[in-house]
Amino acid sequence: MSEAAKHLRQEQGPAPLSVSGLSVAYQKKPVLKGVTFDVNEGELIGVIGPNGAGKSTMMKAALGLIPSIGGEVLVYGRPVKAQRKLIGYVPQRESVDWDFPTNALDVVLMGTYGRLGWFGRPGAKEKAQALECLEKVGMADFADRQISQLSGGQQQRVFLARALAQNAKLYFMDEPFAGVDAATEKAIITLLQELKKQGKTVIVVHHDLATVQQYFDSVLLLNVELQAYGPTAETFTQEKLQRTYGGRLAFLDHSLIQGGSGQSCDRGDRTC
């Protein structure tokens, strides 16, 4: 970080998320090693890496959902546990049983639980907020729908609406684009743009390399260790991706990456 940038940071106050030395191990096997990074306020950040790279694990550990064996996570300068109200979270869609007896509106209302206190019940004000959030993801017509009767994309949008209802400043989204239809993908990206406009910071675990440049301001390349982190244009490069994905880059089309061209085929690169 340059002196000027450092100065700017001090003026802006603490970073929305500051992770240092975060490490996680399942049994004896380390799945995340010494991950350190700071995110800038109001950015959309894509977390990219191969399967088993620890993307979801990093997100869960940063949120304090799973125990870490080391490291520190600060949200706006304070420990994550003290800043729950500033954080919105969209878990993977497959992590819950959608046959649960509840409807879309009720799931979105869960986003308001955090500020209701222990014995408060969601009232008319919360319901109006929840409906508004459903509207923002284009799901207002489905408010009363039993959640098992929604398509995968619609379920994902309900989860997003729930996160919106949390009215947070920093959002964590675990693969919101996984297995959704085109309409949902568009709805999600519109929403991300709007959140950005409101000055919110969004960290997204993402799988589709083809859309990375289009969607994110910064990317974080992860494979157990942090491989690279920075503005998309400088970070989402052939060389850095190659390092992150190792030999598993076969599916990566050069045209996806800025600066990559068909010429590289001459080198006999297996990614052609």
Added chain:
Amino acid sequence: MLNFMAMLADPNMQWIFFGCLLLGLSSGVIGSFSYLRKQSLVGDTLAHAALPGICIAFMLTGVKSIGIFLIGAGIAGVIATFGIGYITRHSRLKQDAALGIVLSVFFGLGIVLLTFIQHGDYGNQSGLDKFLFGQAAAMVGSDVVTMSVICLSLVTICTLFFKQFKLISFDPGFAKGIGYPVALLEQLLMLLIVVAVVVGIQAVGVVLIAALLITPAVSARYWTNRLGVMVALSGLFGALSGALGTWVSSSVTNLPTGPVTVLAATLFFFVSVLFGPQRGLIAKRLVRLRVKKSFLLEKELRAEPMKGETAL
């Protein structure tokens, strides 16, 4: 109906009737949550695990009272829960295998202790073996008072923490994300199951008590898509099962109340499976027929302009 009133006129039967009703209600309510958390069999395991706890409590105190048994069963339940957790975390076994192991070990120990008590010098040990299959007729007024207090607190806790229990049943990760003490709440739910089990053991027995935790909840799920309604319905089905069980067993000589209560709950289950408005077998069949009919009709309409060719 006549003997129903006659049953209620008997003060002794009143206690039993009221006790079974309360028991059905509370196990129905708490059972909803364990069913939705896919932990139906945890209740069964905790019930079997309660037996050695009850035996040891009796051996130490020589007294037969729900309160003391509750402590014994509670401790046994906590050890069993810990055992299940330890096995699933530290071995390659899945939860079903862990439940099976813990259930059989505790139940085996319970039977050994039970036999030991019966052949030992423990004074008033008669009736302890009734905990295997239950004996509602053995309930007395003071038992029912204890049961009422416990059932009332159980239902109150479920009402107060409804929001929390709902969220940890649907999405524990998100619950943790907004700062709920998920592990603590899960332990509270587990404790409530132990309480419901111990309260019910005297009437229904360790072997069948799981049915009262599972069956009303499963039946209720057929009638509604709302958690609040489901929990209430499950409590209602449980209470009705208890009432029906007491009534039938009091009308026919020598029918045991607990097992008849379980059969009554099963009856509600069959009715629900058949007639549930959306998920029931009949409703599903009707929907399929209607879809098929409209599909055929559409096909026919489309085929009509083509002259000379018969539709289908």
